[in-house]
Amino acid sequence: MLSIQNLKVAIEGKVILKSISLEVRPGEIHAIMGPNGSGKSTLAAVLAGRSYPQILEGTVTWFGRNLLEIPPEERSREGIFLGFQYPIEIPGVSMVNFMKTAVNEHRKYKGLEPLSASDFLKLMREKKELVEIDSKLANRSVNEGFSGGEKKKNEIFQMAMLEPKLAILDETDSGLDIDALRIVANGVNKLKRPDNSVIVITHYQRLLDYIIPDFVHVLYDGRIVKSAGKELALELEEKGYEWIKKEVNNQA
Amino acid sequence: MAKEQDKILNDVASGEYKYGFYTDIETEKIPRGLSEDIIKLISSKKGEPDWLLEFRLKAFRHWQTMKMPRWANLKIPEINYQDIVYYAAPKQRKTAESIDDIDPELKKTFDKLGIPLEEQKHLTGVAVDAVMDSVSVKTTFKETLAEAGVIFCSFSEAVREYPELVKRYMGSVVPYTDNFFAALNSAVFSDGSFCYIPKGVRCPMELSTYFRINASNTGQFERTLLVADEESYVSYLEGCTAPMRDENQLHAAVVEIIAENNAEVKYSTVQNWYPGDKEGKGGIFNFVTKRGLCRGENSKISWTQVETGSAITWKYPSCILRGDNSVGEFYSVAVTNHYQQADTGTKMIHIGKNTRSTIVSKGISAGFGQNSYRGLVKVLKKAANARNFSQCDSLLLGDKCGAHTFPYIEVDNPTAIVEHEATTSKIGEDQIFYCNQRGISREDAVGLIVNGYAREVLNKLPMEFAVEAQKLLQISLEGSVG
Ligand SMILES: Nc1ncnc2c1ncn2[C@@H]1O[C@H](COP(=O)(O)OP(=O)(O)OP(=O)(O)O)[C@@H](O)[C@H]1O
Ligand SMILES: [Mg+2]
Numbered sequence: 001m002l003s004i005q006n007l008k009v010a011i012e013g014k015v016i017l018k019s020i021s022l023e024v025r026p027g028e029i030h031a032i033m034g035p036n037g038s039g040k041s042t043l044a045a046v047l048a049g050r051s052y053p054q055i056l057e058g059t060v061t062w063f064g065r066n067l068l069e070i071p072p073e074e075r076s077r078e079g080i081f082l083g084f085q086y087p088i089e090i091p092g093v094s095m096v097n098f099m100k101t102a103v104n105e106h107r108k109y110k111g112l113e114p115l116s117a118s119d120f121l122k123l124m125r126e127k128k129e130l131v132e133i134d135s136k137l138a139n140r141s142v143n144e145g146f147s148g149g150e151k152k153k154n155e156i157f158q159m160a161m162l163e164p165k166l167a168i169l170d171e172t173d174s175g176l177d178i179d180a181l182r183i184v185a186n187g188v189n190k191l192k193r194p195d196n197s198v199i200v201i202t203h204y205q206r207l208l209d210y211i212i213p214d215f216v217h218v219l220y221d222g223r224i225v226k227s228a229g230k231e232l233a234l235e236l237e238e239k240g241y242e243w244i245k246k247e248v249n250n251q252a
Numbered sequence: 253m254a255k256e257q258d259k260i261l262n263d264v265a266s267g268e269y270k271y272g273f274y275t276d277i278e279t280e281k282i283p284r285g286l287s288e289d290i291i292k293l294i295s296s297k298k299g300e301p302d303w304l305l306e307f308r309l310k311a312f313r314h315w316q317t318m319k320m321p322r323w324a325n326l327k328i329p330e331i332n333y334q335d336i337v338y339y340a341a342p343k344q345r346k347t348a349e350s351i352d353d354i355d356p357e358l359k360k361t362f363d364k365l366g367i368p369l370e371e372q373k374h375l376t377g378v379a380v381d382a383v384m385d386s387v388s389v390k391t392t393f394k395e396t397l398a399e400a401g402v403i404f405c406s407f408s409e410a411v412r413e414y415p416e417l418v419k420r421y422m423g424s425v426v427p428y429t430d431n432f433f434a435a436l437n438s439a440v441f442s443d444g445s446f447c448y449i450p451k452g453v454r455c456p457m458e459l460s461t462y463f464r465i466n467a468s469n470t471g472q473f474e475r476t477l478l479v480a481d482e483e484s485y486v487s488y489l490e491g492c493t494a495p496m497r498d499e500n501q502l503h504a505a506v507v508e509i510i511a512e513n514n515a516e517v518k519y520s521t522v523q524n525w526y527p528g529d530k531e532g533k534g535g536i537f538n539f540v541t542k543r544g545l546c547r548g549e550n551s552k553i554s555w556t557q558v559e560t561g562s563a564i565t566w567k568y569p570s571c572i573l574r575g576d577n578s579v580g581e582f583y584s585v586a587v588t589n590h591y592q593q594a595d596t597g598t599k600m601i602h603i604g605k606n607t608r609s610t611i612v613s614k615g616i617s618a619g620f621g622q623n624s625y626r627g628l629v630k631v632l633k634k635a636a637n638a639r640n641f642s643q644c645d646s647l648l649l650g651d652k653c654g655a656h657t658f659p660y661i662e663v664d665n666p667t668a669i670v671e672h673e674a675t676t677s678k679i680g681e682d683q684i685f686y687c688n689q690r691g692i693s694r695e696d697a698v699g700l701i702v703n704g705y706a707r708e709v710l711n712k713l714p715m716e717f718a719v720e721a722q723k724l725l726q727i728s729l730e731g732s733v734g
Contacts (some may be wrong), residue, residue: 048689076691088686092704101700102690109691141704142686158690 001026001197002047002067002166007058009046015056016042018222024166026195031208031233033201034219035241040201041085043219044170048082049075076102077109079165083155083172085201090142095154098142099124099161106162127160131187148175156187163191168199173207185210205237218244268730269526272496275361278343279385279467285334288312291439294339298408298442301415311428311438318432324566324595325624325656328537329500336502338440340385340467354390365493367462379404381445381461385470388443393457400456402486403448407475410446417448421479425508425545425572433504433539433566437473441506444474449484449515458714463492465525465536471502478508480515482548487518489717492561496526498534500563505540513548513575518556520713522721525561527728532591532620535563542569546578546607554581555598556712558721560728563592568626570599573607573635580609583709587728588621588653597627597658602638602668611642614706617653618729624656631668638668646676647705649698649729699726
């Protein structure tokens with residue numbers, strides 16, 4: 001469904017992603033790990049359609065379409081969801097209003113009628129239960145005054161509402177307590193269907209105990225320098241990144 | 253990022269004004285210019301009593317000694333007061349007693365504006381006085397209101413039918429000497445609405461006046477007088493639109509409110525005068541004096557305004573809190589897009605004991621718009637325990653627009669507590685992108701964010717109008733965000 005080929009990206013003239021290639025097929029779970037500043041969130045930003053990264057080379061296709069030409073809101077409606085590493089606060093805009101607008105835009109894109117107020121609230125209730133989010137949060141303004149963990153849970157809640165084909169979760173596990181981590185992971189698993197895919201960006205193997213990846217990739221210095229099965233995460237947890245950095249630097 | 257900002261600013265172009273049409277209807281106009289003869293002509297056209305003509309002439313003589321105020325943070329081009337037509341009336345068979353007397357073109361016009369003149373078609377629970385140019389075309393639900401003892405009619409009719417009430421109250425809150433535009437209005441005002449709520453009556457429906465400018469080269473000068481007698485309540489709404497024209501047209505209104513003991517008046521405005529085009533050509537100059545007097549104890553006057561239109565807005569709906577324990581409120585959202593300018597705010601004058609006032613002002617600037625909040629909180633010597641809270645927020649869309657605040661505080665009583673808070677914010681690219689990532693377009697994202705920002709004020713509007721105002725906010729900012 002998603003195919004990234006030799007992607008090279010700069011921010012303000014500085015090359016951040018040097019050459020990324022990645023193939024995500026329906027149903028797969030990919031984990032991307034890597035040291036701070038290696039470019040993980042930049043990759044996520046490019047896939048979601050932020051405008052500040054400059055694409056220097058490479059292609060990204062989404063079900064055969066050139067993804068890079070699709071505006072960000074349409075990518076969302078197409079089923080690409082980004083769980084933000086740092087969710088944004090929007091004061092004064094209630095979660096209900098925000099999600100209603102979002103859900104109805106998605107429905108419109110699919111040629112469906114907007115949900116009635118009562119159907120929408122029912123959907124909200126269902127999904128709130130699914131991700132065990134505090135009901136009160138859903139009545140507040142988008143992320144305003146939410147704790148770090150609440151913001152992350154709220155990302156999963158929104159994912160549940162939008163049922164994406166591809167969810168990119170950028171460090172959704174950071175800042176979560178043990179219970180919240182389990183809830184978030186369970187939420188992801190409950191929402192997982194055979195044909196939709198997930199890219200989890202994480203620093204901790206812990207999350208991967210719950211969300212079992214098919215592939216683990218290590219992003220280092222703008223490149224995917226290693227890809228393997230889930231056992232790679234364990235190895236990284238044990239040994240850190242030094243050995244990979246050495247391996248890469250020796251090759252260079 | 254910079255490129256995106258440029259795109260935003262370049263796209264300022266596409267904002268659309270939906271009420272810019274002109275009704276081709278036979279209109280009776282008097283010659284341009286302003287003189288005692290013109291004023292006598294207006295007065296005789298309206299068949300007015302001598303005392304009213306006297307009032308006009310005094311006002312005119314006073315006006316001639318005055319200069320246009322220049323203290324506002326506005327660039328106002330020179331206005332040639334001799335080049336304006338001060339009276340223009342759509343020709344009608346006579347005063348419209350029944351709906352069948354109204355010219356179908358006029359009916360169509362108000363239908364298009366969403367203000368049907370047929371009672372059965374109208375929003376239930378809202379009575380309308382529809383004013384086109386210099387005259388009131390029709391006031392709906394007069395009979396229903398009369399049953400409750402409420403008088404709601406055009407100003408001209410009030411002068412004929414209730415001269416004592418008009419004499420007693422007109423000019424008691426805004427004397428003709430008050431300011432340049434109030435003096436001008438007092439000299440040439442043509443119509444407007446009059447409303448009297450008798451003792452102990454809770455007005456059974458929302459009252460509203462819809463002002464429409466149609467004729468070219470004319471100004472609109474209406475007066476509204478609203479009297480809430482003891483223990484009464486009324487909620488009143490004012491709306492306004494005008495055709496798109498290259499010329500600037502002057503609208504100089506006066507609104508006076510009197511609230512007696514325990515009376516409450518809610519006055520809401522959704523101001524959508526033609527704002528001029530994207531280059532700043534044309535548009536209405538909206539120079540308005542609005543003031544309420546909380547004359548009685550425990551009385552309350554609340555102003556809510558959503559100002560999206562006009563090329564230039566100069567307007568400070570104010571409260572004089574004379575009665576002990578009286579309450580004044582001012583809730584405002586003012587939008588300036590393209591080359592619009594607004595200098596708006598309020599005055600809260602605390603005279604009585606335990607008087608309280610609240611000011612919430614939300615400015616939104618886009619394009620090259622300039623938005624100023626100007627407010628005065630004045631606590632007089634005798635106003636023990638007066639309280640004021642002011643919150644002035646500015647939201648900037650783009651970096652070529654401006655927001656300014658001019659809060660003045662004068663306190664003469666040591667027991668008073670006056671608080672002022674101000675913030676300035678921008679809509680962040682991060683916020684817009686967050687919305688985009690959930691499937692919401694840039695335009696809709698800005699709409700959501702702006703409405704969220706203005707919600708505290710919009711919530712004060714009567715329900716039906718809150719929805720309208722929300723749409724209006726979005727439309728008036730259309731194209732301002734790329
Ligand atoms: N908007 C930006 N402007 C300038 N530099 C940026 C911007 N965004 C990212 N960068 C730089 O790009 C590099 C990669 O950042 P990125 O956020 O993609 O890293 P990451 O792998 O997600 O790190 P972390 O694990 O800490 O979240 C960093 O050096 C960062 O400073
Ligand atoms: Mg990151």
